[in-house]
Amino acid sequence: RKEVEQDPGPFNVPEGATVAFNCTYSNSASQSFFWYRQDCRKEPKLLMSVYSSGNEDGRFTAQLNRASQYISLLIRDSKLSDSATYLCVVNSGNQAGTALIFGKGTTLSVSS
Amino acid sequence: DAGITQSPRHKVTETGTPVTLRCHQTENHRYMYWYRQDPGHGLRLIHYSYGVKDTDKGEVSDGYSVSRSKTEDFLLTLESATSSQTSVYFCAISPQGAGGANVLTFGAGSRLTVL
Numbered sequence: 001r002k003e004v005e006q007d008p009g010p011f012n013v014p015e016g017a018t019v020a021f022n023c024t025y026s027n028s029a030s031q032s033f034f035w036y037r038q039d040c041r042k043e044p045k046l047l048m049s050v051y052s053s054g055n056e057d058g059r060f061t062a063q064l065n066r067a068s069q070y071i072s073l074l075i076r077d078s079k080l081s082d083s084a085t086y087l088c089v090v091n092s093g094n095q096a097g098t099a100l101i102f103g104k105g106t107t108l109s110v111s112s
Numbered sequence: 113d114a115g116i117t118q119s120p121r122h123k124v125t126e127t128g129t130p131v132t133l134r135c136h137q138t139e140n141h142r143y144m145y146w147y148r149q150d151p152g153h154g155l156r157l158i159h160y161s162y163g164v165k166d167t168d169k170g171e172v173s174d175g176y177s178v179s180r181s182k183t184e185d186f187l188l189t190l191e192s193a194t195s196s197q198t199s200v201y202f203c204a205i206s207p208q209g210a211g212g213a214n215v216l217t218f219g220a221g222s223r224l225t226v227l
Contacts (some may be wrong), residue, residue, distance in 0.1 A: 004154065034215060043202055043218035044155070065218075087154070102154030 003027060004090050006103040013110055017078045021089030021106045024070045033064055033071050036087040038105065044087055047073075076109045117194055118203050118219040128227050131190040133222045135203030137183075144186040144205040145216065146171075146178065148199040155202065159184055193226040200224075 003026045013019050026031075033050035040108055048055065050062040050071050061074040071090075088103035115138030125131050135144060146158040157170030167178050175197060177189045185200040190197055200223050204216040 041221075043220050044216075045218070046215045049215070100157070102156075104152065104154045 002086055004103040006088050010107040010109050013078050015110055018076045020074045021086055022070050022072050023103055025090045027092045030090045030092045032091040034089040035073050036089055038085045038087055044056045075107045079108050081091050083110045116205055116219045118222045120216045124225045125193050128192050131193050133201055134184045137205050141205040141207045145204040146188045147202045150199050165206045195222045195226050
């Protein structure tokens with residue numbers, strides 16, 4: 001079952017570039033959305049939650065499109081340290097969190 | 113950083129042997145989870161706990177059992193390890209459950225190889 005789909009990449013961009021990732025989800029009842037970042041051989045860490053109105057945190061902007069069932073992550077002015085895998089996570093409404101669906105991740109490589 | 117530690121961090125074992133992975137938290141969070149991460153798959157939930165002695169199955173629970181006798185410890189046991197259980201195992205915690213706006217905090221992972 002492919003409930004959360006991401007382009008695996010890799011996205012190879014130079015420093016300073018703007019890059020965007022999309023993630024589509026299949027369950028229209030999904031209620032909350034997140035982007036996690038995972039460095040190579042490390043644990044996932046929350047990058048940002050995604051709110052209906054869209055939200056920004058520094059160089060990162062997340063947006064939700066419920067009608068088309070996708071979320072996006074925009075990274076401006078890419079840094080070498082942004083190189084990582086970005087996981088899209090969708091929760092289909094279960095408070096216990098057992099309905100969290102993780103995408104397989106999109107790999108970003110930023111080069112100098 | 114959140115106080116969550118996993119042990120062992122690396123383990124190599126043989127098919128048919130039992131293996132126990134430990135997750136220890138110092139955050140007093142109610143919810144604890146065990147996930148596995150494999151190439152070509154997103155993180156998949158094995159088991160979770162919503163309190164002491166309260167556990168339930170996740171998506172890929174076959175071949176695994178868990179126990180939570182104290183708030184701070186959540187153990188994952190592979191009753192008889194198989195090569196298909198070679199994976200990276202992540203423990204995660206959440207204060208009120210990872211639904212809604214609550215998020216997960218992950219441990220550093222336990223890399224298990226079953227020969």
